[in-house]
Amino acid sequence: MKTVLVSVAALLISSAANAEGKLNIFNFGNYTSPELIKKFETKYDVQVTITDYDTNDTALAKVRQGGHGFDVVVPSSQVMPIWISEGLLLESRPHLMENFSNVDPKWIDVGFDPGRRYSVPWQWGTAGVIVNTSVYSGDINTSAIFLDPPAELAGKINVVPEMSDVMYLAIKYAGGEPCTGDMSLLKKVRDILTNAKPKWISIDYGNNQQYSSGDVAAGFAYNGAAFRSRLLNPAIHFGYPKEGYPIWMDNAAILKDAKNVENAKLFLNFIMAPENAALLSSFARYANGIKGSEAFMPEDMQAAPEIVIPEGFKAQGKFSVACPPDIQAVYTKIWVELLK
Numbered sequence: 001m002k003t004v005l006v007s008v009a010a011l012l013i014s015s016a017a018n019a020e021g022k023l024n025i026f027n028f029g030n031y032t033s034p035e036l037i038k039k040f041e042t043k044y045d046v047q048v049t050i051t052d053y054d055t056n057d058t059a060l061a062k063v064r065q066g067g068h069g070f071d072v073v074v075p076s077s078q079v080m081p082i083w084i085s086e087g088l089l090l091e092s093r094p095h096l097m098e099n100f101s102n103v104d105p106k107w108i109d110v111g112f113d114p115g116r117r118y119s120v121p122w123q124w125g126t127a128g129v130i131v132n133t134s135v136y137s138g139d140i141n142t143s144a145i146f147l148d149p150p151a152e153l154a155g156k157i158n159v160v161p162e163m164s165d166v167m168y169l170a171i172k173y174a175g176g177e178p179c180t181g182d183m184s185l186l187k188k189v190r191d192i193l194t195n196a197k198p199k200w201i202s203i204d205y206g207n208n209q210q211y212s213s214g215d216v217a218a219g220f221a222y223n224g225a226a227f228r229s230r231l232l233n234p235a236i237h238f239g240y241p242k243e244g245y246p247i248w249m250d251n252a253a254i255l256k257d258a259k260n261v262e263n264a265k266l267f268l269n270f271i272m273a274p275e276n277a278a279l280l281s282s283f284a285r286y287a288n289g290i291k292g293s294e295a296f297m298p299e300d301m302q303a304a305p306e307i308v309i310p311e312g313f314k315a316q317g318k319f320s321v322a323c324p325p326d327i328q329a330v331y332t333k334i335w336v337e338l339l340k
Contacts, residue, residue: 012191023263026070033283071258078320082113090254099272107289119251121289127165130221141237143173154199156217163335172244181324224286227306240313246320
């Protein structure tokens with residue numbers, strides 16, 4: 001009888017904890033649809049709090065420290081293996097969730113989370129360059145836009161501070177392959193970045209208004225951000241570097257020390273519904289990995305050049321992967337020196 005009473009008490013405590021109806025999401029800034037969050041809150045009577053981060057490195061450092069209070073995080077594909085190997089994520093087994101059948105098969109058995117035991121698709125896209133063509137009318141499909149900028153753009157360039165993608169573009173521009181350990185080539189990469197930096201106005205995530213207003217004329221950016229800027233100013237174009245560019249996917253996962261696990265599982269299942277994945281894409285203007293979501297998205301996304309990679313540039317894009325720790329350490333050293 002005592003065992004039964006204890007079990008009932010434990011159940012009541014568990015129910016009370018879940019009855020608080022909270023969910024804390026840690027995500028890139030300006031990347032979460034307010035409409036989606038409102039819909040989730042109404043459906044499940046859960047109060048959602050969103051805390052922003054600017055880069056994958058920032059998110060990883062914060063969670064490693066512990067005591068953060070977050071339930072859901074959205075790591076990019078190239079860093080997912082780090083989150084998993086360090087035991088920072090809960091094996092939430094989303095492949096067993098009701099809406100998992102909506103995930104596009106090509107995004108299921110992925111190298112960064114085989115079989116999707118930890119994460120579900122958030123959004124995916126490409127990293128390239130953004131240019132105000134009223135300022136510069138030359139070739140924009142090259143990383144030279146920010147690595148060896150033309151005179152018209154010098155001093156008007158912003159670089160998003162995402163180390164892995166900047167290093168990817170710089171290495172390809174220097175003639176190497178991602179995750180290379182060729183020290184002579186990496187010295188060349190370091191020199192390219194160091195020489196380019198004085199021609200940048202900022203190293204920041206920036207915002208769409210900076211480009212649309214003309215405060216910033218070009219830089220390294222992501223396709224969805226460029227799309228949103230173009231909607232404000234049609235002179236803004238996205239370029240696919242002919243030297244090579246990375247394709248990435250961001251993924252929603254539950255943290256190992258999450259306090260609101262059941263609500264987090266509800267959220268992961270929720271964003272795998274086509275109409276809800278479409279809300280994410282409609283807001284941030286990136287593709288997602290959910291079948292059938294296209295039917296719920298704005299018509300202007302169906303053929304947008306930022307979303308549908310032009311035929312002439314498909315071959316230059318490769319999926320970004322995590323580099324071995326020793327190589328990553330070299331890249332980090334180059335990056336830290338650059339930010340000084």
